[in-house]
Amino acid sequence: DLYIGVSAGACHLASHLAGQNDRNFDITVRYALSSEFINIRRFLGGGHLMNLDWMWEQTIANYRLNLKYLFDNLRVKNKEYFVVATSMKTGEALYLKPDESTLEDHLKISSSLPVFYRNILKVNGEPATDGGIADAIPVRRAHQMGANKIIVLRSRPTDYVKKQSPLTFILSFYFRKYPRLVEKIKTRAQNYMATVNFIHNPPEGVRIAELAPPGNSGVGRITQNEAVLRANYEAGIEYGYKFMKQW
Structure with missing residues (x-):
């Protein structure tokens, strides 16, 4: 049995495994709505739109993951947990298996949206970025690792059709020193829809x-309306309970 998370999904999954189910919503209300985190004026001046450095400093200092519980939980249940990042050199997905000393860094790398966060982070000396570029929904990876009963948690409706981002040109220029990453960015929508097709038409013997x-x-990514966020959070919990009864 295994868990695989990408970007914000990996952060939510980590909190769940750590027994801190409300942690990420609390962080959103306490910190993500702050102008210290999202700041358009700073971004237009050449800084981060999303200041992950500040966010990680604040949450580690004030609302840290219970790392011991998380990894004890995985060991007791004999499960594995992976965080997805994207190699900037190869453009391929990196399926990182964290431990207590690396998890927080891996989550930051997986969540580092290109351009919106301007620093380049590294894993094992290799520059890496947002896992959603290479594998936004790692269901096929789960299948490759032997899973035949898979639950996929998505932030988009089942009928969502992904199209090429209007930021593709900007991202291609921004990462021009990494041609394989640029190629992955250009084919991201195509790869995403292929994954959706896999979900809706799984191989024989696989239940998704x-x-x-x-x-x-x-x-959206930069929504800062607390009422909207809270309403969606509560609706998500209710929808999740209904889903589990059916599963």
Whole structure:
């Protein structure tokens, strides 16, 4: 049995495994709504739109993951947990298996949205970035690792069709020193839709259950309306309970 998370999903999964189920929503309300984290004026001046450095400093100091519980939990249940990042050199997904000393860094790398966060982070000396570029929904990786009963948690409706991002040109220029990463960025929508097709048409003997919002939630990457976020959080919990009864 295994867990695989990408970007914010990896952070939510880590909190769940650590027995801190409300942690990420609390962090959103306490810190993510702050102008210290998201700041358009700073971004236009050449800084981060999303200051992950500040966010990680604050949450580690004030609301840290219970790392001991998390990894004890994995050991007792004999399960594995992987965090997805993207290699900037190869453009391929890195399926990182963290331990207590590396998890927080791996989560930061997986969450480092290109351009919005301007620093380049490294894993084992290799520059890496947001895991969603190479493998936004790592269901095929789970299948390759032997899983035949898979639950996929998505932030988009099941009928969502991903199109090439209007930021593709900007990202291609920004990462021009990494041509393989640029190629992955250009084919991201195609790869995403191939994964969705895999979810909806799994191989024989594989059961995939998809937990996705029923429609447009009105929440995006930089949503800072607390009422909207809270309403979606509560709706997600209710929807999740209904889903588990069916599963």
